[in-house]
Amino acid sequence: MIIRKINPKQQEFADYFIELGNAEEAALRAGYSKTYARGQSYKLLANVGIKTYIENRMEELKSERVADQQEILESLTKVLRGEEKGVALVGVGMGEQEVQDIKPTLAEKIKAAELLGRRYGMWTDKMKHEGAVPIVIEDDVSE
Missing domain, CATH: 1.10.10.1400 (Terminase, small subunit, N-terminal DNA-binding domain, HTH motif)
Known part of the structure; x- marks a missing residue:
């Protein structure tokens, strides 16, 4: 070029x-x-x-x-393993709060696992069939 x-x-x-x-x-x-x-x-x-x-x-x-496919999968894996952290306001007493790093909740880990599992086709609601399905048509013509 x-x-x-x-x-x-x-x-x-x-x-x-x-x-x-x-x-x-x-x-x-x-x-x-x-x-x-x-x-x-x-x-x-x-x-x-x-x-x-x-x-x-x-x-x-x-x-x-733009995140590519590999980056997205790695991020979901970090959430699933509890390696990714988020932030939340946490009460520290006397009506005060502070921002603290928190690990993913169980619900967030389950969602990450679900998304990864869906990506790898680990479970589906519908049966997935690949390949040819033979169709036999019999002609029963009486003479």
Whole structure:
């Protein structure tokens, strides 16, 4: 794959466009003239180098922000094992409370186990059958 270089001003435009979602405003913030930003900023988005930069950067941001399947399974496992902690207000007397770390409740552990079990198909409400089921049709034609 050929990656086309973009200049610093174009990169700044692309970064602002990712942040704002508005080509005209991104062009203005990147230092393009008001006239160019208003009438020609769409050309920046059509530039192959800028377009590729935006696509690659969006993919990076997506992978940083969105939990993948492995991360979700690991998190559920930590809850099930009591390794993940939450916070709760706990009364300490005299009408005062403080925030304390607490381990998952039994209900939270059961829910995590249920979700993991469902993911691995450990139990289902319906019978799951894979494969071919032969169908035999007999013709009982009396002559």
